[in-house]
Amino acid sequence: MSMDDSWRPLFRVGAAANVAVLVLVPIQIVLYVLWPPPSTVLDWFALFQSHGLIGLIDMDVLLMVGNVLMALIYLALYAALRDASPSLTTLAVTLEFVAITTYLGSNTAFEMLSLSKQYAAATTEAQRGALLAAGHVMVTSWKQGSAFNVSYVLGAIATLLTSTAMLRSQVFGRVTGYVGLVFGVLSLVPASAGKAGVIFSLVSLVPMWIWLVLIAQRLFQLGRGAHGVAEVR
Template identity: 40%
Template sequence: MKPSDHGSADLSRRWLYEVGGLAALFGVAIIPVQLVVFVVWGQPNTVPGWFDLFGSNRLGGLLAFEVLFVVNAVVGISTALALYVILRRLSESFMAIALALGLLQAVSFVMARPALEMLYLSNQYADATTDARRAALLAAGETMLATFHGTAFHVGINLFSVYFLIVPIVMLRGEVFGRVTAYAGIAAAILNWGLYVPGGIGVFLLTLSVIPLAVWNVLIARRLLQLGRGTFETRSLEVPT
């Protein structure tokens, strides 16, 4: 590789690190916002309830339907790419698998949160003039609500947890990220499966997963921004050319 090519590659990696770091910070920032949304507006259990929420407050409806998580899934791809570039030297195969799972998880979650579709149906329902039209729109809303709780959502949840098991394990083999970062990721992955524990214990575990996830995002963002700005250097970042 020519020196100029090496410099360009290094510059492009730094740009990726910065974008990935900012994306991780976004993941932290939406946590308190979403908690406020759940307290203020909650999440209706029925399609008419959702239509009423969207009708009275469009922004509140979109936020309650977790549109911010959709944005987070998309921008989080840059974080997954940055981690792949950094950690692939430690395990190319595991990080390739993790990257694929991360991308699939993002796609699954986008599919599982059709917030704009629900807003459209709500608007159409408000304008409907016949019972037949309203019934058809309610049926379409039921489809959206089934998607919200359906296969894509559960695929995304499980891919999320597997991703957060693989990447921290690879991290523990290097020196770029600390052990606290790795263990926070593992804890978030395990607690995230609280979704499948019945009763209040499951809800508690799932809620508790927010804490290690926030710690992970903060520490990941800190290191990626340091790498992007050239204030952290280590030989473990060297990638064979």
């Protein structure tokens, strides 16, 4: 198929962003295992005061980075799929950007870092009580607020739309599209939805990983100018 070679730099950037996300995921998991997120606001404050970077990581700062990288990936996917499914790809990239923006706004890692410093410097019980209350609000809104849940579901819908566009085009293999559909369906249940949400989020990591690997491989090919029909595999 014919494709404008002016998009090749974007394809290479998208492929590199895929690789970066694939590297960040296991790092995040390992750090979660080594330093599990605290269960109380006081413990969060203590963690931020003793190991600020670990506190930020436990509050998903790497996921924030991953979300920014996903913006680059979706721009590359839009360029690759826009001719085959202009409506689907436009809607998908729009929803993904809304999801990313919403998530970045919902994350309170740096607010918690600031509150922990204020708590350490507080000299009265009234000040400490107010800061603890503010900390409770930050932790609650982080993964239990509407913004996080909306972001999670919108990202899942964007994945489903993109995967459908893949199945309608000859740019990506059909396996890539079907794996993306599985990932999207599993991602429709927010991680905040109790035990079911945790299970779905963990299980979804498997198709997510496979999907991103397949996308990275194809984007690298497109970045080199290999615009032929993708293998059905």
